[in-house]
Amino acid sequence: MLPWLSAFPRSWPLATPFRISRGVRTTAEVVEVHIRDGRCIGRGESTPYARYGETVASVIAQIDAPARIQMDALDHAQLQQLLPAGAARNAVDSALWDLESQRRGVPVATLLGQTGLPCxxxxxxxxxxxxxxxxxxxxxxxxxxxxxxxxxxxxxxxxxxxxxxxxxxxxxxxxxxxxxxxxxxxxxxxxxxxxxxxxxxxxxxxxxxxxxxxxxxxxxxxxxxxxxxxxxxxxxxxxxxxxxxxxxxxxxxxxxxxxxxxxxxxxxxxxxxxxxxxxxxxxxxxxxxxxxxxxxxxxxxxxxxxxxxxxxxxxxxxxPPAPTLWGGGRRTDVDTAKPASIACAQPLKAAPAPLSI
Structure with missing residues (x-):
């Protein structure tokens, strides 16, 4: 079975409003990507940024077009050619790292030749x-x-x-x-x-x-x-x-x-x-x-x-987060990971521009 990819919006309310010189934000509007391969599911997240001409809808559209066709051979090197630098490529690239970590059963730090993440x-x-x-x-x-x-x-x-x-x-x-x-x-x-x-x-x-x-x-x-x-x-x-x-x-x-x-x-x-x-x-x-x-x-x-x-x-x-969240080499069960992620998905509609921390 070929790997399966899903990209969807998610909205995270802020505890308090956040203001920068460009305006005030009350939510973080992100795109979450899942790549499933058997019982492994790699996850990634990105924040589309209006300053760079991105929206949640445009980022999801960017992801859907090439990734659906290329999933049988998609890797980090190929992804650099398929998508330009930006939020769409970030979400997919992050999901690929997480998936590779699970497939190999080792943390991303090990894949990079590093020791465990420090505080x-x-x-x-x-x-x-x-x-x-x-x-x-x-x-x-x-x-x-x-x-x-x-x-x-x-x-x-x-x-x-x-x-x-x-x-x-x-x-x-x-x-x-x-x-x-x-x-x-x-x-x-x-x-x-x-x-x-x-x-x-x-x-x-x-x-x-x-x-x-x-x-x-x-x-x-x-x-x-x-x-x-x-x-x-x-x-x-x-x-x-x-x-x-x-x-x-x-x-x-x-x-x-x-x-x-x-x-x-x-x-x-x-x-x-x-x-x-x-x-x-x-x-x-x-x-x-x-x-x-x-x-x-x-x-x-x-x-x-x-x-x-x-x-x-x-x-x-x-x-650092728990190993089961991302890149810890722990296999994520699709049945437990996917519903938790989709539960907070929001309809694709006009949303405030994301905040830059």
Missing amino acids: LPTAQTIGLDTAERMAEAARGQAHLDLLKIKVGADDPARLIQAVRDAAPQARLMVDPNESWTLELLQAMQPVLAATRVELVEQPLPAGEDEQLRGFRSVTLLCADESCHVAEDLPRLQGLYDVVNIKLDKTGGLTGALTLLDAARAQGFEIMVGCMGCSSLAIAPALHVGRHARFVDLDGPLWLRDDHPGGVRLVGGLLQ
Whole structure:
């Protein structure tokens, strides 16, 4: 019997609304993929992102067309040719890794020649809000090692200072989500130095990166929207110090590992990030996170509910998920895995754009 593939939408309500410079989100809208081969079922998840012209419906349509025809020979290498980098390829690639792990009876870490996944200190995100509310959120997380502050172009200095005052010992990153100009970035340099910010993520709109050439920042500058795949790296040389690797941009773990190797070889520091998602999407990203200087994988921590056995934050460290969730080498019974996944599937209709954590 040939392997069977299913792609369907799923909606995960957030515990609290999440705001960035592009708007407010109350759910994480994702696509889940199952690839069944006998009694093994590989699962993957991706978050379509309107910023890149993706919707839940368009991603499912991308997956359905080539994968249904090629399932008898589908592997990671063939998938790179069938689908472009993006959310559709990520979901299928992740499911293939999970399926291979089950078929061989070994964890993905073993397939990659690595030891078991370590616990990782992940950033916790302070969503864009009033200075008072952001300070309140920071106080509740002041014990953590790393906080990421979402800001826009409207008085970011006040917001950053409020978080720093509320969390005096935490390491800080700032993410304007492309909302700054070069003039604002220049004006923010004294504030960034005084508040001891370590990294600013994608301050300028992607496509305007060249303005950064010759600019000396007091913080590390990280490319997010400007860096999707390894081929993007040469034009980012001399502009950014760090690249943010997200599986929804690279098209899965396979592409993420290629970008990781190329980025390190070209002298970039590594950040690993995520969109709004469940632990099913974070599980493969942990295999990149173990090599990253900055880990930002708190997507599932924003959810009201998550998969059983999902990642947990304990003592400021992100605990890997249970081996049965993804990539642990444990065979998943189709009868138990599929109903649990489809139960939360939502009709294909207009949905809010996903949040970028």
